Amino acid sequence: MSDSKTTDRSRSKLVLKGVPPGRWWKVLLKLGGWLALTGATAGAVGLVAIYYVYADGLPAIPKVDEYWPPIVTEVYTDDAVLAGEFYNERRKVVPYERIPKRLVQAFIASEDSSFFDHFGVDVLGTSRAAFKTIGSKLGLRSGGIQGGSTLTQQTAKAVLISAEGYKSATAKTLTRKIREAILALRLEQSLTKEEILYLYLNNVFLGHHSYGVQSAAENYYRKDVRDLTLGEMTLIAGLPQAPSRYSPFLRPEAARKRRAYVLRRMLNEGMISQAEHDTANAEAVKVFPVEDVFHEFAPYFVEQVRKDVVDRYGNPVLLKEGLKIFTTMDSERQRAAQDAVMEGLLSVDKRQGWRGPVKQLTADELKVFLDKSRKAMGQDELVEGRLYVAAVTKIDDDGKGADIQVGPHTARLPLLGMRWARKVNPEGYYPAMMISSVKKAIAVGDLVVVRHVTKKDLTDDKEQWDKKLAEDIPAEGVKLFRLEQTPEAQSALVSVDPHRQYLTAMVGGYDFDDNEFNRAFQACRQPGSSFKPFVYSAALEQLNWTEATVIVDSPIVEHDPDNKVSWKPANYSEEFVGDVLLRTALVNSMNIPAVKTFGAVGVKNMAAWSTKLGITTPMNMDFSAALGSSCVYPVDLANAYATFNRYGRKKPTYFVRKVEDRWGRTLEDHTAFDDAWAPLQDRVAAGYARLFEPGEQVMSPEVGFILTHLLRGVVLQGTGGPATRLGKPAAGKTGTTNDSFDAWFAAYTRDLVTVAWVGYDLNPHPLGRYETGGRAALPIWLNYMKRALEGRPQSEFYPWQSMDLVRLHIDKKTGKIAPAGSKNSELMFFKKGTEPKDAVPDKNTVDVDQFMMGAQ
Secondary structure (H helix, E strand, O other), rough: OOHHHHHHHHHHHHHHOOOOOOHHHHHHHHHHHHHHHHHHHHHHHHHHHHHHHOOOOOOOEEEEEEEEOOEEEEEOOOOOOEEEEOOEEEEEEOOHHOOOOOHHHHHHHHHHHHOOOOOOOOOHHHHHHHHHHHHHOOOOOOOOOOOOOOOOHHHHHHHHHHOHHHHHHHHHHHHHHHHHHHHHHHHHHHOOHHHHHHHHHHHOOOOOOOHHHHHHHHHHHHHOHOOOOOOHHHHOOOOOOOOOOOOOOOHHHHHHHHHHHHHHHHHHHOOOOHHHHHHHHOOOOOOOOOOOOOHHOHHHHHHHHHHHHHHHHOHHHHEEEOOOEOOOOOOHHHHHHHHHHHHHHHHHHHHHHOOOOOOOOOOHHHHHHHHHHHHOOOOOOOOOOOEEEEEEEEEEEOOOEEEEOOOEEEEEHHHHHOOOEEOOOOOOOOOHOOOOOOHHHOOOOOOEEEEEOOOHHHHHOOOOOHHHHEEEEEOOOEEEEEEEOOOOOEEEEEEEEEEEEEEEEEEOOOOOOOOOHHHHHHHHEOHHHHHHHHHHHHHHOOOOOOOEEEEEEEEOOOOEOOOOEEEEEOOOOOOEEEHHHHHHHHHOOOOOHHHHHHHOOOHHHHHHHHHHHHHOOOOOOHHHHHHHHHHEOOHHHHHHHHHHHHEEEEEEOEEEEEOOOOOOOEEEOOOOOOOOEEEEEEEEHHHHHHOOEEEEOOOOHHHHHHHHHHHHHHHHHHHHHHHHOOOOOOOEEEEEOOOOOEEEEEEEEOHHHHHHHHEEEOOOOOOOOOOOOOHHHHHHHHHHHHHOOOOOOOOOOOOHHOOOOOEEEEEEEOOEEOOOOOOOOOEEEEEOOOOOOOOOOOOOOHHHHHHHHHHH
């Protein structure tokens, strides 16, 4: 009875009001269907709402033929050597057809094996990432967005980064993930799978500034992407997940394991055979340091190009738009210039004296240093010509040399390799003060900078040569070194092709990494006597003076009433010779005649004249400017001497030859018609344009030729004498300031104008009493020009017969016409109408009238 009642009550609970018994399950089924339909509708509406809310403002889908991401700007020499790169993202876009199929497969196998089957979004992965994010927000679990990215989604992220910036497009938020998924769907609808891969493989970040597979191939293997091995491809394909964690530079073992994973995935997917897998897996992880062509090749030149391009095009264009900049630099001449500056500065610095060791170590410190240096260097062989830090371990009793330790190598530092190491004394005469014992410069425990050399290097050093010391050096079996130190002095070299108007080589200092100050363009220095050609050219042009004009070399005092001081210039020899010809005064670099010529031209006229010739800095408005007291930039002086070379025709000098945009369209072109390195179409187009840019004739061609003839005399007969060792016709002028802070040599052959300067940045002390332009700067000029013009004949300067000139034999004392072959005469040139009329009597000719008068 009780059981029956219980059953009835239970059934009554299952009977819904108004529903006949036995039909309740149909109602529930309808209710469930209605709820499902309503939920689906609500879900669909929600998804549509989410789509429209989060899709707002998404970037447009890139068209493959209009895909213009930020790419590398490349700087090339005129002879097509890569000299520098500029970028925010180091990316080089390559067509999909150029990317090896195996590399594409490697990325698919490791990143998205179902790439060709899905519609762009990994639903499960994205959902899982969303739940993790929501849980993290609610404090239920830690972690942000994780996983769930197909190659299409990764491509979408790259598009977002380009449009919105890295910070916003990579934020670990649900909003960013939804926007990325929406954009991925749009990519799949608009592009083929191959086009998506093209975008992805040119965008993906692969570590160490590499964006895209071409950049990675160059950065890690110094190869074109088409030349990669399977092992190299799979190592690169394993990087996107964590470029730093799998860096082959920083973590080669981790990179190897990641590569093994990619190879295993390719094997499992049937993309490679077991044999290919095993061969690639056995490859050593061998990558190369990223080439820093900017710092390693010609940093001063390329940095000047960068500044110029930024000034005219803007920094964003330089860093993102993939310009191709062709400079006027000749790579071989640039190397020669850098070598000449380095060698010249080392020589000048040694003549200054020895500033002491890098450090002095106690016996215990020396032991620690030797242990560390052995471990650091390992079994590396010594490289001839390279600098090393060595420890002095023993000094010979007779002072003829020292034993040194370079890493694991025991070596020899002979006296012949350090005779220069006297104490610093700018006033001393270097050859007379060389040391006779190494004990005067170094001691056991000293750390010194040395250069690995051969016996021939030591015995060929003319400045330190000593026959007995050379005989003491063992012929073979001993590693030899020469003592060095980092120069304190600095230098600049500017070399201009005056006819092509190219800056063909330029060095702005000893070491760009140590000091980026470009002395060729930024250091305003006193030119000294190298300014005298400006003075005499003004007199030739404006006053109709000639080579034979007589100037009195006698004491002069100039008074400055404003500053209440007097200035008494003197010649370098501190002597006065009376009447001299203008030619003699310039050839021998006499000061008093230059000052008097300057006074005859006038201060204001000289200031205007120097500006007209190309000097951009203001001239001092006093007579000291005649001797080069007004500072000039080396590049300005080179341009002015290029005007002398062109016989008075002033033209601009270019250091950017041509600029192209990413599509190869020319933005500017200054190519010379006879530039053998340039494409024919550039030479024709730009050469034709040059016809309409004749330049400005700032002095008559006749005066230009006469000035060159005078400067030719400086090399043949005067202070520029060592330049004759070039073996080619040259004309130029030395320059030394009275206080010996600046030394110059500015000179040219028919086809090349070069200026070399040596001095200290802050002038802590003079270069040295004997460090003239001819001794300090001219050797740099000469060493450079020998290499720059090797195998390139240089003609004598332009034939004077085509000009309005007269050539006469002139007596060097009186300036009068002398008989041909006269002992004290010299050939000189004159503008027609300015030549002397009087002649010196020929001692071999009898004056009949005088003879008859004497007879009476």
